[in-house]
Amino acid sequence: MSVNVFLIVAVGVLFGTGVYLLMERSLTRVLLGFVLVGNGVNLLILHMGGPAGEAPIIAEGVAASEMNDPLPQALILTAIVITFGVTAFILAMIYRSWRLAHGDLVVDDVDDRRVASGAGSPEEADEEMEAQPADTEFEGLR
Amino acid sequence: MTPADAVAILGPLPVVLPLLGAGLTLTMTGRAAAQRLVSITVLTVVLAVAVVLLLLVDQTGAQSVVIGGWRPPLGIVLVVDRLSALLLVTSATVALGVLVYAVGQGMTDGEDSETPVSIFHPTYLILIAGVANAFLTGDLFNLYVGFEILLTASYVLLTLGGTEARLRAGVTYVIVSLVSSVLFLSAIGLVYGATGTVNLAQLAERLDTLPADTRLVLHVALLLGFGIKAAVVPLAFWLPDSYPTAPAPVTAVFAGLLTKIGVYAIIRTETLLFPGEELTNVLLVAALLTLTVAILGAIVQSDLKRVLSYTLVSHIGYMMFGIALGSVAGLAAAIFYAVHHITIQTTLFLASGLVERRGGSTSSRRLGGLAHLAPLLGVLYFVPAMNLAGIPPLSGFVGKLGLFRAGVAEGGWLVYTVVAAGALTSLLTLYAVARIWNVAFWRSPLEAENPEPVLLDPSPKGVMPPTMVAATAAMVTVGVLLAVAAGPLWSLCTRATEDLVDRNAYIRTVLQ
Numbered sequence: 001m002s003v004n005v006f007l008i009v010a011v012g013v014l015f016g017t018g019v020y021l022l023m024e025r026s027l028t029r030v031l032l033g034f035v036l037v038g039n040g041v042n043l044l045i046l047h048m049g050g051p052a053g054e055a056p057i058i059a060e061g062v063a064a065s066e067m068n069d070p071l072p073q074a075l076i077l078t079a080i081v082i083t084f085g086v087t088a089f090i091l092a093m094i095y096r097s098w099r100l101a102h103g104d105l106v107v108d109d110v111d112d113r114r115v116a117s118g119a120g121s122p123e124e125a126d127e128e129m130e131a132q133p134a135d136t137e138f139e140g141l142r
Numbered sequence: 143m144t145p146a147d148a149v150a151i152l153g154p155l156p157v158v159l160p161l162l163g164a165g166l167t168l169t170m171t172g173r174a175a176a177q178r179l180v181s182i183t184v185l186t187v188v189l190a191v192a193v194v195l196l197l198l199v200d201q202t203g204a205q206s207v208v209i210g211g212w213r214p215p216l217g218i219v220l221v222v223d224r225l226s227a228l229l230l231v232t233s234a235t236v237a238l239g240v241l242v243y244a245v246g247q248g249m250t251d252g253e254d255s256e257t258p259v260s261i262f263h264p265t266y267l268i269l270i271a272g273v274a275n276a277f278l279t280g281d282l283f284n285l286y287v288g289f290e291i292l293l294t295a296s297y298v299l300l301t302l303g304g305t306e307a308r309l310r311a312g313v314t315y316v317i318v319s320l321v322s323s324v325l326f327l328s329a330i331g332l333v334y335g336a337t338g339t340v341n342l343a344q345l346a347e348r349l350d351t352l353p354a355d356t357r358l359v360l361h362v363a364l365l366l367g368f369g370i371k372a373a374v375v376p377l378a379f380w381l382p383d384s385y386p387t388a389p390a391p392v393t394a395v396f397a398g399l400l401t402k403i404g405v406y407a408i409i410r411t412e413t414l415l416f417p418g419e420e421l422t423n424v425l426l427v428a429a430l431l432t433l434t435v436a437i438l439g440a441i442v443q444s445d446l447k448r449v450l451s452y453t454l455v456s457h458i459g460y461m462m463f464g465i466a467l468g469s470v471a472g473l474a475a476a477i478f479y480a481v482h483h484i485t486i487q488t489t490l491f492l493a494s495g496l497v498e499r500r501g502g503s504t505s506s507r508r509l510g511g512l513a514h515l516a517p518l519l520g521v522l523y524f525v526p527a528m529n530l531a532g533i534p535p536l537s538g539f540v541g542k543l544g545l546f547r548a549g550v551a552e553g554g555w556l557v558y559t560v561v562a563a564g565a566l567t568s569l570l571t572l573y574a575v576a577r578i579w580n581v582a583f584w585r586s587p588l589e590a591e592n593p594e595p596v597l598l599d600p601s602p603k604g605v606m607p608p609t610m611v612a613a614t615a616a617m618v619t620v621g622v623l624l625a626v627a628a629g630p631l632w633s634l635c636t637r638a639t640e641d642l643v644d645r646n647a648y649i650r651t652v653l654q
Contacts (some may be wrong), residue, residue, distance in 0.1 A: 034320055
């Protein structure tokens, strides 16, 4: 089996960056890490199919030995679909947890801040909450 | 019609029927009665098909079903042998029992306000389709697809309702499962690169010809992926965090089925793909750690569901021990133990769901007097709890005795250590479940800390629907019947193991 160094390095980089992101607390980064590792695995499977070749369609003048191995590509296709579905699910989880965490913060923190500040009104605390940037870089669910 | 023809027709049904049922129930959104009817019918038919398959292959030996018209090793095959048929029967029984329980709880209809309506039935059926696919497949990549089907369904079931506690538990579960799937998929890529096939039978032939170091890498890569799914210590710490927050029926079916599919995959790996002793000691140490570490977790917990989650992990160690031995006696005992454990662990989680409804909590600190308040519930908890701990003459005792005998026959200091750890684990399991019994069932309800109002109400209305109690009682009965039928079941497990050990029969069946 011939070795394509570029592909192997790409697999390594995808795995390395992906695993790094998987370690994060933020679910969004975990998702990005999962997508990177998933693509790394797909490249790995592609590489395991051997060197590139002709399209695997039986035709005049194309020997079987010159064809690409179609099976890894079928496997990758399945893996891509699965990754796609799971990504959609995790996005839904991120959205849900963002809404929950945000919602809970409003309820809990209003009381907390009123107690802390002694005289502040709930509306004031609400405004303070809304002033915070509503990005998805919240710290996971904890 | 010959048995082979019958298997060819019936073999795909346990996968196809739940998928069709899932599609059908999805179109019935909002019509709870119709959904109930479809899913209970589908699972009853799947159970009947599984029983017929078991009877057929018990006569004829393993049968392969070519689906999609491509001959193996090119196309995907389903292989029905005694092991897969036996586990399929057990899983279908458990799935049906849990479904009836869930219907009784009303969670499937949205009557239980914390769970949403119509997605339970379709998701549950897809889970069962994935389980059946994983048991029946004769193709490594199709095994991955089966895992993904059941895992994706399990993500939805675990986060049902999307409350904060369930999402937090779900995040741990989803990410750990994703990592295990990625490991498994990479292992499949490496296996394909080394052998050029993903058909299990052809892999069995080709892996033998590889250099020992390549074999070892592939072996370890596959075991890592399966070990996370089977919850083998040190890969098991996600489980007690993620299972207890789900609704009781969901936890019950997960506890029964999901980890055991990992165990099944490990059995196939160790018997069909990598027979031999290259990792025997590693597996024995893993079994030792799983047994002891997890049971120590169980004895310090006070919440019933968390205790049960830890005993679930701990008892995976018994199966790993049988697999590690690799002898016919050891593997047969492991299979027997898997059948026992699927049934009993599910039953206990169902009982804990009833405890939660009767006592308002599963934390033993907040419970008391349940044996007096709900005597039937006491029986429904006590019998499977004693079964789990291995009190004779119940099936847990039979399984553990078989494992210990197989271990003693094998000999060696490490094996004796695991046998001793297994006996200790059995005692500590008894301690853990008896402690819950003493506190939650025996003491006066007035001693409970901060009890829920429902616990102090001598006869609350509607907290234990008859359907739920009946489903739990039926599962308890199945658990007792395992002990009654232990002789025939044991010889069936032995025959299943003989199939596994003689892997040439499997290879011939698939490749011809």
